[in-house]
Amino acid sequence: MELRQIHYFMAVAAHQNFTRAAEQVHVSQPSLSIQIGALERELGTRLFDRLGRKVVLTQAGELFRVHAERALRELDQAAQVVHELLGAKRGRLVVGTLSTVNSYLIAPLVSRFKQRFPDIHLQVHAQPSSDIVSGLLANRLDIGICLLPLTHPHMTTIPLFEERLALIAPASMSIGTVRTRMQDLARLPLVLMPVDYCLRKMVEVECAKAGVHPQVVLEMSSPEGILQAVAEGTGATILPELYVRSRLPATRLQVIDLYDPTPRHMVGLAYLTKRYRGVAAEEFAALCQRTMRDLQSASSPTLTAGYPTDLSGRTPLRSTPPKGRPLLRSGTTLKVRRRVG
Amino acid sequence: MELRQIHYFMAVAAHQNFTRAAEQVHVSQPSLSIQIGALERELGTRLFDRLGRKVVLTQAGELFRVHAERALRELDQAAQVVHELLGAKRGRLVVGTLSTVNSYLIAPLVSRFKQRFPDIHLQVHAQPSSDIVSGLLANRLDIGICLLPLTHPHMTTIPLFEERLALIAPASMSIGTVRTRMQDLARLPLVLMPVDYCLRKMVEVECAKAGVHPQVVLEMSSPEGILQAVAEGTGATILPELYVRSRLPATRLQVIDLYDPTPRHMVGLAYLTKRYRGVAAEEFAALCQRTMRDLQSASSPTLTAGYPTDLSGRTPLRSTPPKGRPLLRSGTTLKVRRRVG
DNA sequence: CTCAAACTATAGCTAAAACCTATAGTTTTC
DNA sequence: GAAAACTATAGGTTTTAGCTATAGTTTGAG
Numbered sequence: 001m002e003l004r005q006i007h008y009f010m011a012v013a014a015h016q017n018f019t020r021a022a023e024q025v026h027v028s029q030p031s032l033s034i035q036i037g038a039l040e041r042e043l044g045t046r047l048f049d050r051l052g053r054k055v056v057l058t059q060a061g062e063l064f065r066v067h068a069e070r071a072l073r074e075l076d077q078a079a080q081v082v083h084e085l086l087g088a089k090r091g092r093l094v095v096g097t098l099s100t101v102n103s104y105l106i107a108p109l110v111s112r113f114k115q116r117f118p119d120i121h122l123q124v125h126a127q128p129s130s131d132i133v134s135g136l137l138a139n140r141l142d143i144g145i146c147l148l149p150l151t152h153p154h155m156t157t158i159p160l161f162e163e164r165l166a167l168i169a170p171a172s173m174s175i176g177t178v179r180t181r182m183q184d185l186a187r188l189p190l191v192l193m194p195v196d197y198c199l200r201k202m203v204e205v206e207c208a209k210a211g212v213h214p215q216v217v218l219e220m221s222s223p224e225g226i227l228q229a230v231a232e233g234t235g236a237t238i239l240p241e242l243y244v245r246s247r248l249p250a251t252r253l254q255v256i257d258l259y260d261p262t263p264r265h266m267v268g269l270a271y272l273t274k275r276y277r278g279v280a281a282e283e284f285a286a287l288c289q290r291t292m293r294d295l296q297s298a299s300s301p302t303l304t305a306g307y308p309t310d311l312s313g314r315t316p317l318r319s320t321p322p323k324g325r326p327l328l329r330s331g332t333t334l335k336v337r338r339r340v341g
Numbered sequence: 342m343e344l345r346q347i348h349y350f351m352a353v354a355a356h357q358n359f360t361r362a363a364e365q366v367h368v369s370q371p372s373l374s375i376q377i378g379a380l381e382r383e384l385g386t387r388l389f390d391r392l393g394r395k396v397v398l399t400q401a402g403e404l405f406r407v408h409a410e411r412a413l414r415e416l417d418q419a420a421q422v423v424h425e426l427l428g429a430k431r432g433r434l435v436v437g438t439l440s441t442v443n444s445y446l447i448a449p450l451v452s453r454f455k456q457r458f459p460d461i462h463l464q465v466h467a468q469p470s471s472d473i474v475s476g477l478l479a480n481r482l483d484i485g486i487c488l489l490p491l492t493h494p495h496m497t498t499i500p501l502f503e504e505r506l507a508l509i510a511p512a513s514m515s516i517g518t519v520r521t522r523m524q525d526l527a528r529l530p531l532v533l534m535p536v537d538y539c540l541r542k543m544v545e546v547e548c549a550k551a552g553v554h555p556q557v558v559l560e561m562s563s564p565e566g567i568l569q570a571v572a573e574g575t576g577a578t579i580l581p582e583l584y585v586r587s588r589l590p591a592t593r594l595q596v597i598d599l600y601d602p603t604p605r606h607m608v609g610l611a612y613l614t615k616r617y618r619g620v621a622a623e624e625f626a627a628l629c630q631r632t633m634r635d636l637q638s639a640s641s642p643t644l645t646a647g648y649p650t651d652l653s654g655r656t657p658l659r660s661t662p663p664k665g666r667p668l669l670r671s672g673t674t675l676k677v678r679r680r681v682g
Numbered sequence: 683c684t685c686a687a688a689c690t691a692t693a694g695c696t697a698a699a700a701c702c703t704a705t706a707g708t709t710t711t712c
Numbered sequence: 713g714a715a716a717a718c719t720a721t722a723g724g725t726t727t728t729a730g731c732t733a734t735a736g737t738t739t740g741a742g
Contacts, residue, residue, distance in 0.1 A: 001344060001416060001420070002343065002344055002345075003342060003343055003344045004343075004700085006416075017717095017718080018718075018719060018720095019717080019718065019719080027700090027701070027702090028701075028702060028703080029718085029719075029720095030701090030702080030703085030704095030719085030720075030721080030722095031700065031701055031702075033719060033720060033721090034700080034701090034720085034721090035700080037720080043420065043423050043424075044423075044424075044427055045423055045426065045427055045617070045619070046617035049480075049615070049616045049617050050615065050718090050719065050720095051613070051615055051616060051709095052708080052709045052710065052718085053708095053709065053710065053717065053718055053719090055718090055719090056480060058617045058619070059426060059432055059433065059619055060423045060426050060427075060619065063419075063422040063423060063426060063431075064419050064422070064423055066419075067415045067416065067418045067419030067422065068415070068416070068419050070411075070412075070415040071411075071412040071413075071415035071416045071419065072412075074408045074409070074411040074412035074415060075342060075347075075408065075409070075412045077408045078404075078405045078407075078408030078409050078412065079342070079384065081404040081405070081408065082384050082385075082386055082401045082404060082405055083384075083385075085386065085400060085401050085404060086385055086386055086401075090404075091400055092400065139390075139397060272392070274390070274391070274392055275390045275392060276386070276387035276390050276399050278386070278399070278400055278401065345729085358688095358689080359689075359690060359691095360688080360689065360690085368729090368730070368731090369730075369731060369732080370689085370690075370691095371690085371691075371692080371693095371730090371731080371732085371733095372729065372730055372731075374690060374691060374692090375691085375692090375729080375730095376729080378691080391689090391690065391691095392738095393689085393737080393738045393739065394688065394689055394690090394737095394738065394739065396689090396690090
């Protein structure tokens with residue numbers, strides 16, 4: 001059984017005439033007659049009675065048609081759902097993002113994305129950078145917003161923006177200045193993230209550069225919790241400045257710049273290089289970059305898309321139909337192939 | 342889109358491995374790879390991610406698979422219902438039969454047929470011979486039991502048995518003998534069927550042969566009604582002897598043989614020569630002939646079946662797979678074609 | 683770290699399938 | 713009775729789908 005035979009069969013059933021059915025599916029009448037005959041031989045029964053000029057379905061033909069029609073409808077729907085996915089008219093996008101990035105970046109980003117693609121089901125998971133990497137590798141995530149660099153051979157990364165870390169102290173703590181040297185941290189009780197967090201590692205690295213061993217009095221994994229602990233006077237902390245400034249109206253904290261050296265890191269996008277990215281992921285990445293630009297008035301590199309193979313490329317139009325096998329018309333999965341003379 | 346591509350796709354989705362999928366559908370791995378690629382190009386998206394040795398469905402692939410699976414199931418069911426029809430495991434048979442034949446022939450016939458083919462939906466319509474012919478021509482009837490000969494070029498007929506007509510008189514009517522000449526009918530009041538009925542025409546013809554003009558005092562279309570009228574003394578009638586004898590225990594009537602000449606006619610099967618007859622119709626016809634044999638202990642000619650084209654013929658088995666294109670395995674509509682050396 | 687195994691994609695060739703036009707054969711309509 | 717309408721067959725051409733060989737990449741074992 002071939003799909004072309006099903007299409008020819010449905011056309012004959014509709015027209016009750018081989019010649020007109022052949023015209024509809026764009027083949028010659030003998031070609032269609034041969035294919036109907038082949039289908040009948042394969043099934044072992046006549047599907048049509050040829051009574052003079054009348055062509056009518058046999059009982060077998062009537063039974064066959066019900067299922068054949070349903071099958072073709074399923075295949076049409078299969079093509080359609082794929083088409084809608086391509087046009088971002090359906091689908092799901094799973095994004096992993098840093099907890100610190102989650103609050104001030106994601107909200108405006110999600111809002112803009114949903115305005116443009118209301119039919120895409122967006123899931124955003126706030127998690128540590130290392131979990132983002134493993135989530136991408138395990139195909140749980142489509143795209144990630146995490147700390148760079150990522151030295152993983154199967155990942156492609158796109159830098160978005162540089163993020164500075166700042167010292168965050170309770171309002172009651174007397175620092176005496178809006179800028180302080182990294183060396184001055186030696187005397188401060190600090191509330192930091194756990195050791196396996198990238199942010200914590202980064203802080204350790206910057207402190208080591210300044211010859212300082214941070215005095216950690218409390219470890220918490222949640223940035224929200226860290227800020228609450230600092231507000232209550234448990235100690236100070238070092239967190240991304242942008243993250244904290246987005247929360248200042250709700251807390252009574254001091255933001256103190258650090259220097260000598262100034263701790264900073266790159267935040268960017270990451271995805272599996274060889275994994276096919278749908279339209280939703282590509283558009284999300286593009287929107288990320290534009291949103292960064294808007295938030296910082298700074299340009300970002302354009303994300304390069306896709307596989308080497310151009311899946312949407314079209315064969316060139318031909319001026320006359322070839323003598324050989326024509327393709328079936330699109331839309332009904334039966335189409336005419338034309339080629340340049 | 343081709344059915345083979347759908348089958349290959351489902352195999353890859355199941356195995357998550359091109360090589361093993363190719364083995365299942367009995368083609369080489371490069372052949373399958375090419376077909377999957379062609380399907381992906383036609384749809385304009387990847388259906389699988391090839392991640393090192395892992396092959397996983399993309400989101401498009403997952404959506405496509407749901408509908409593809411349903412489509413294949415519908416096509417399997419299409420083939421199956423046709424197969425069941427061929428094995429008389431399903432279907433409908435519409436039989437037209439003479440009213441007079443209906444009572445004594447149909448009941449044992451239907452009983453035997455239903456015993457052998459319980460799944461066939463049998464419809465029996467008692468109607469005049471001329472309606473049977475037009476019903477066959479209009480595809481309302483599959484087969485008919487009617488009076489022969491039928492001089493219609495598109496009909497094939499099979500004689501079943503010869504039926505004699507007899508004079509049926511009320512018990513109160515003094516005939517004086519168990520046999521009477523056709524000429525003696527001249528003086529009898531007769532209850533006959535309407536003029537357009539074949540039986541009536543036949544009676545007119547036989548009377549004309551004997552030079553008798555029948556004195557019709559009542560016309561009724563129902564043989565039951567005719568017998569009731571005769572029983573009440575309205576007159577005598579001429580009906581098939583077998584029909585009346587099957588009813589004698591319930592009526593007080595005389596059956597008188599007619600001779601000089603003896604009126605008789607042939608009852609047989611009729612069907613459209615060029616219309617495909619399913620298994621049910623063929624078996625019904627064969628059963629008719631065997632039932633006639635049993636009722637009369639007389640042999641009948643065997644019904645010759647079908648079209649010149651042998652639709653159920655099988656291609657001979659081959660000893661080794663050919664180098665060319667293998668067929669897909671049956672049962673999954675994927676099969677291997679083997680041919681003799 | 684290297685090599686072999688496991689895997690998919692491409693190249694080139696061959697066989698089979700599906701197409702075409704021409705036309706034979708039958709039926710129907712004027 | 714003839715022409716038109718229709719399907720089926722014949723023979724040739726074009727296209728497709730198969731094959732084997734192998735290129736290229738990734739993974740796992742030693």
